Amino acid sequence: MNRMIALWAHPRSRSTVLERVFIERGDFEVFHEPFAGVAFDEHSAIPHDDLDCGLPRTYEGVKSLLRATLQTSNVFHKDMCYHCLDELKADPQFLLEQQSVFIIREPARAIVSHFAMFEQMPLNAIGHQALYEIFCLITKLSGKIPYVVNGDELARRPEETVSRLCDHLQLEFRPQALSWEPSCPAQWKAWRSWHKEAECSTGIVAPPDTFDEQPLKSHPHLMAYYQVHRPFYERMNQFAQQEHS
Numbered sequence: 300m301n302r303m304i305a306l307w308a309h310p311r312s313r314s315t316v317l318e319r320v321f322i323e324r325g326d327f328e329v330f331h332e333p334f335a336g337v338a339f340d341e342h343s344a345i346p347h348d349d350l351d352c353g354l355p356r357t358y359e360g361v362k363s364l365l366r367a368t369l370q371t372s373n374v375f376h377k378d379m380c381y382h383c384l385d386e387l388k389a390d391p392q393f394l395l396e397q398q399s400v401f402i403i404r405e406p407a408r409a410i411v412s413h414f415a416m417f418e419q420m421p422l423n424a425i426g427h428q429a430l431y432e433i434f435c436l437i438t439k440l441s442g443k444i445p446y447v448v449n450g451d452e453l454a455r456r457p458e459e460t461v462s463r464l465c466d467h468l469q470l471e472f473r474p475q476a477l478s479w480e481p482s483c484p485a486q487w488k489a490w491r492s493w494h495k496e497a498e499c500s501t502g503i504v505a506p507p508d509t510f511d512e513q514p515l516k517s518h519p520h521l522m523a524y525y526q527v528h529r530p531f532y533e534r535m536n537q538f539a540q541q542e543h544s
Contacts, residue, residue: 301369303397304468306377307433309426311412312404313450315487315497318377320461322484323476328368330354330376331486333361338382344419352489358386362393381429388432391440398468399437401430403535404450406528408506410521411514416493427528431535449539457503463540478502 304327308314315331322329336356339345355361368374374397380387387394406427413420423429437445446467453460457477465472483491483498491498515521 301371301373303365303369303374303376305397305399306375306402307380307399307430308377308402309379309381309404309409309430310420310424311409311416312402312426313453313503314377314402315494316500316503317402317448317450317453317461318375318486319479319484319497319500320476320503321375322486323479324473325476326373327375328372329484329486330365330368330374331484332378332382332490333364333376334358334378334382335490337361337386345417345424346492348489348491350489354489358383362390379426379429380433381423381426384429384432388436391436394433394437395440399433400446400448400464400468401434401535402448402450402453403427403430403532403539406525406532407512407515408451408510410524410528411511414514414518414521422524422527425524425528427531427535431531434535444538447535447539449536451506452539454503454506460540467540 304321306314306317318329318331321327333354336350336354337358339347339350340356341347341350355364365374365376406425410425413425417424434445434447446464448460448464458474461477462472478501481499481501483494487494487498515525
């Protein structure tokens with residue numbers, strides 16, 4: 300029987316590089332943010348490339364595509380809960396028919412990275428709150444705490460982190476999927492400008508030791524965004540599968 304795995308993320312969480320691992324595995328049909336077309340179109344302020352990429356533009360259309368693909372192959376889709384939060388909250392059946400994994404990153408770094416791409420980003424687009432709401436809903440619906448990956452832990456210890464994730468998902472761990480040739484997978488073309496670093500990469504790399512907090516300090520609204528979203532990160536990070544040295 301084929302399986303559907305959902306990687307629920309917030310922007311700049313390192314979710315795209317984890318998605319790349321599943322592209323490299325070769326045993327899943329991989330969808331990159333298919334629900335983004337529900338939230339945005341060509342007239343949206345958010346930076347985008349070619350949104351006319353053949354994906355449906357409605358929630359039900361995307362869901363139907365994922366379900367249809369599942370009939371012939373395993374499915375992996377990565378998306379942001381804030382793209383379709385209300386629809387997901389009203390659709391427990393869809394949430395329960397897939398294995399959900401959540402990826403989070405400390406919001407200061409995520410916000411600064413996001414701001415560098417999209418200065419007009421609204422509060423909800425930081426994404427941690429929407430992610431937490433769906434995390435709590437799946438916990439309630441399933442009676443089990445979903446698996447949580449810390450994106451910075453993934454960057455520091457990619458092999459160990461991906462191996463543990465594969466164990467959880469009962470997948471064969473394929474270490475060869477952790478390296479690749481620099482390229483832009485077809486799935487990324489609608490949002491290519493967001494993934495230049497991932498496109499040029501050959502694997503998952505460790506984050507720099509230093510972090511410039513100046514953008515947070517010099518833009519009061521960014522600090523306000525941080526203060527709103529940090530508690531949701533802290534709550535979810537309690538459940539992250541991490542190596543503690």
